[in-house]
Amino acid sequence: MLVSHKHRFAFVHVPKTGGCSISQALQPYGDRVMRFWMNRWLDRVGIHVNHYAPPEMKRFRLHTPADTLRRQLPADDFARLFKFAFVRNPWDLLVSYFHYLVSSPRHHRRARATGLASFEGYVDYELRRDKISQSRMLCDRHGRLLVDHVARFESLHEDFDRICGWLGVPATLPHVNRTVAHDRRDYRTYYTRRLAARVAEH
Incomplete structure (x- = not known):
């Protein structure tokens, strides 16, 4: 998650939706948590900065849900922020x-994914x-x-440019953290009707 009180926005980073590129582009406009080392030390001694610090000192994990942001910011601050996110076709998302x-x-769940018999x-x-x-x-x-x-x-680039226009920030979208999969096919070829229906129900 990336928050900017100055520019009044909060980007909720849904995994595998171009969020690393978006965060990199908007980072210069986000809040700078200058005392991050102190936050970590306070956490270790049981003082959780996210609950007690002023808004400009708060830090959020990469994939912090919007509800966590709502609970950790004063109601007026949360309401002032333009909160946005990107989502992806869920069937394509699972293939990705x-x-x-x-x-x-190095991913901690790689062994689980490779150990399964199939994509299903x-x-x-x-x-x-x-x-x-x-x-x-x-x-x-x-x-x-x-x-x-x-x-x-x-429609990542078009939507991102539109959002930047609303925010009044001249950000340019890079392309980072792309998954390289030479054998990847069209996502629709991975699904049987039954499997596609299970994802839809979820």
């Missing part, structure tokens, strides 16, 4: 996740984990949407 894990030797086995595993829902990143526990704008990965 699968290839990302298989091609990432991987999808079953992810659905059982129940942690891959994009809506969970953007909604509260009652299903209410907490962000102001949901853009699409499929």
Whole structure:
């Protein structure tokens, strides 16, 4: 997640939706947590800065959900921010996740992905984990949407440029953290009707 109180925005980083490129482009306009080393030290002694620090000292994890941001900021600060995120076709997203894990030797879940018999086995595993829902990143526990704008990965550059225009920041989108998968096919070829329906139900 990237937050800017000066430019009044919060980018909620849904995994595998171009978020690394977006964060890199907007980083110069985001809040600078100058005392990050102190935050870590305070955490170790049991003082959790995210709960007690003023907004400009708060730090958020890469994939912090919008509901966590809402709970950790004063209500007025949260309301002032233009909160946005990008989402992706869920069937394509799972294929991207699968290839990302298989091609990432240091990822802690790579062994799990490569140890499964098939892509279908991987999808079953992810659905059982129940942690891959994009809506969970953007909604509260009652299903209410907490962000102001949901853009699409499929129109990443166009939507990003539009958002930058709204924010008044002249950011340029780079391309980083691309998963290299030479044997990747069109995502639709990975699914049987049954498997596609299971993802839709989830």
